[in-house]
Amino acid sequence: MYYDPFVLPFTLGLNILLIYLIIKYARWIRTFSTEDRQTIRRNIFTLKTWKAGKEVFLESLVHHKIFRINPFLGYMHLCFGLGWFLLIVIGKIESLVYHTSIFNPPYFAIFFRYFHPAKETFPGSNVFAFFMDLILLMILSGLLLAWLKRLYSKALGLKRTTRHRPFDLLILTVLWLIFPLRFLAESFTSGLRGGGSFLTHTAGDFFNSFLPIEQLSYPAWWAYSSALGLFFLLLPFSRYMHIPTEIVYIFLKNWEVRQGKHFSGISQFQLYSCSRCGICIDRCQLGSSLGMTDTQPVYFLKKLRHGKEHSILVDNCLMCGRCEAACPVDLRLNALRLTQRQEDIRITKSTYEYIRPAAAKTTAKVAYFAGCMGHLTPGVIRSMQSIFHKAGVDYTFIDEGGSICCGRPMMLSGNHHTAAIIQEKNKASLEASGAELLVTSCPICYKTFKEDYRLDMQVLHHTEYLDILLREGALHPHCSDITTVFHNPCELGRGCQVYTAPEHILQTISHRIATAYEGKDALCCGGSLANLHISPQQRLQLAEDALNAYAAYRPDVLVTACPLCKKTFSQPGSSLPVQDIAELVDGQC
Amino acid sequence: MMNFWGFSIAEARVIDYDKNDKSLAEMLAEEMPTTRLCIGCGGCSATCTAGNLTEFNIRKLQMLLKRGETKDLRDQLHKCMLCGKCLLVCPRGVDTRKMILFLFRQLSEQDHNS
Numbered sequence: 257m258y259y260d261p262f263v264l265p266f267t268l269g270l271n272i273l274l275i276y277l278i279i280k281y282a283r284w285i286r287t288f289s290t291e292d293r294q295t296i297r298r299n300i301f302t303l304k305t306w307k308a309g310k311e312v313f314l315e316s317l318v319h320h321k322i323f324r325i326n327p328f329l330g331y332m333h334l335c336f337g338l339g340w341f342l343l344i345v346i347g348k349i350e351s352l353v354y355h356t357s358i359f360n361p362p363y364f365a366i367f368f369r370y371f372h373p374a375k376e377t378f379p380g381s382n383v384f385a386f387f388m389d390l391i392l393l394m395i396l397s398g399l400l401l402a403w404l405k406r407l408y409s410k411a412l413g414l415k416r417t418t419r420h421r422p423f424d425l426l427i428l429t430v431l432w433l434i435f436p437l438r439f440l441a442e443s444f445t446s447g448l449r450g451g452g453s454f455l456t457h458t459a460g461d462f463f464n465s466f467l468p469i470e471q472l473s474y475p476a477w478w479a480y481s482s483a484l485g486l487f488f489l490l491l492p493f494s495r496y497m498h499i500p501t502e503i504v505y506i507f508l509k510n511w512e513v514r515q516g517k518h519f520s521g522i523s524q525f526q527l528y529s530c531s532r533c534g535i536c537i538d539r540c541q542l543g544s545s546l547g548m549t550d551t552q553p554v555y556f557l558k559k560l561r562h563g564k565e566h567s568i569l570v571d572n573c574l575m576c577g578r579c580e581a582a583c584p585v586d587l588r589l590n591a592l593r594l595t596q597r598q599e600d601i602r603i604t605k606s607t608y609e610y611i612r613p614a615a616a617k618t619t620a621k622v623a624y625f626a627g628c629m630g631h632l633t634p635g636v637i638r639s640m641q642s643i644f645h646k647a648g649v650d651y652t653f654i655d656e657g658g659s660i661c662c663g664r665p666m667m668l669s670g671n672h673h674t675a676a677i678i679q680e681k682n683k684a685s686l687e688a689s690g691a692e693l694l695v696t697s698c699p700i701c702y703k704t705f706k707e708d709y710r711l712d713m714q715v716l717h718h719t720e721y722l723d724i725l726l727r728e729g730a731l732h733p734h735c736s737d738i739t740t741v742f743h744n745p746c747e748l749g750r751g752c753q754v755y756t757a758p759e760h761i762l763q764t765i766s767h768r769i770a771t772a773y774e775g776k777d778a779l780c781c782g783g784s785l786a787n788l789h790i791s792p793q794q795r796l797q798l799a800e801d802a803l804n805a806y807a808a809y810r811p812d813v814l815v816t817a818c819p820l821c822k823k824t825f826s827q828p829g830s831s832l833p834v835q836d837i838a839e840l841v842d843g844q845c
Numbered sequence: 846m847m848n849f850w851g852f853s854i855a856e857a858r859v860i861d862y863d864k865n866d867k868s869l870a871e872m873l874a875e876e877m878p879t880t881r882l883c884i885g886c887g888g889c890s891a892t893c894t895a896g897n898l899t900e901f902n903i904r905k906l907q908m909l910l911k912r913g914e915t916k917d918l919r920d921q922l923h924k925c926m927l928c929g930k931c932l933l934v935c936p937r938g939v940d941t942r943k944m945i946l947f948l949f950r951q952l953s954e955q956d957h958n959s
Contacts, residue, residue, distance in 0.1 A: 658894070
């Protein structure tokens, strides 16, 4: 039996951690709705589980999304994730080859160098020693980058790094101690008894030349085991809870458990899956334009998790989704924030009686819906009408005489119940038209039509519809030298994943200039109705900064596809003309 | 209300500034200073989605609030759909949408306490 009292801190810490995690996760899973449980049961024995496993490898271990932000930052995370994982797995295999029993205790593999008499070789012992040293070197190099990140985060591609609580800094120190302590313990033992490879063996000889390693070796193993044990004990109360929780979350996500309107079991998993890497900080325009550096998801989730006051943070978010698009853990950050917004509006049955009865049925197959915001930009409506005419489409204009709100702004304020009533009224009027295809000009309406309305007709945003008309040859664009930059509205791009249609349209009818703000990296215009905190003056600042960022590419026209964006961009009084994509298409065909 | 040929005339009434409770107006002015910038142009009411369908007038709401006539305010306020168009047309940068939301929250709190 291989045993020494120094393994106790590690073994105790690990066992307590495992018991804690099992109880905690079981409690959260118990709060799942029946629907969620059925979804899990339906998906658990499908390829989705395999996909989740692959994602765990790519995200929890390799951290491949972080490589896109910065290769060094990615490498740093890879060292800790994959490095530590390999150290455990290869160490376990090494111990199995040596000992041949699969039931050797976990600590045997972790402290293998201590228990294994170096002179006794086994198949591949040199190769194992080499790889274990290589992995340890890799982790130590990652550690060096982590230190550098704390001192100067810009070197790793982050303008700002997360401000941590003192407790998290303590556990960070413990984590940082684990690997150097392992290195010292292994080196001292190698120096004393031989073994090890290019790193620990050489270091052992080196330390032996000037240190009393005979006295230091045993305490070093105690220190290594204690650091591990302490790390496991502190983990559940620190941000490192993300290490085990993220894995469970990835599986639940792939089994299609969705974040609903209310804070639920899956929200708990997400809350604890946030690693506080701080990638969301630089993405947030409230930080870069307005200097608000405490409202980003990392701080919001931190306050929510630790029960600190967060009422302003709940309201102060554009919900533009830029953070969500970059989140390496793929958390539903907007939906999570929305769960914390309260229903304040008490309405009665008579409240919305003033909304007119549904529109009359027509024979047209296509229905056009400008949206309430669309009526603020009549140029877009005129262009759409002209395009329908040019393409010879028989259409009906549902809200020609003005429309009611789609309910999404109400939903974004947290009043889901009230929003549902508005949506019901709207749905009746949309479906009464008898059309098969609904084309809307407003991405805000578009998103809620697609996600919440469950309409019995196809819904397209006019960008997608215009793209279809162009591809089918219903419109005949003439050659143009006009240069354009596209501002993809938050609700259309990141909100509804419409990326290729506007790109194709602009390539067809103009010279589209590619910018740093393509696809998921598009900016927010600042007009977002989701932010319930900032003032109109601050919105103006956001719009100005976004406009300047686009204007730097010197296009003839800045093209967008949202009445709210167009209206917001028209306010700072910039010389850069802003057009809706429909207006541009109308002018070019 | 009398209603002849599409015109209506408000009933004669007295506004007792001494008795009315203006605490909500004072709180609003303090919490949301932009509401003091209002010049009463009525742009918000002209573009209002709800206002185009029923009797709902943000400019009037502001006036009622400043007079301390919170009962009328309470009857009207919930007609708003929070679409945010008023915010886009305001020439003075009054945060109209946030004002409505603030009033919703205050009234809901008052209801809760009473």
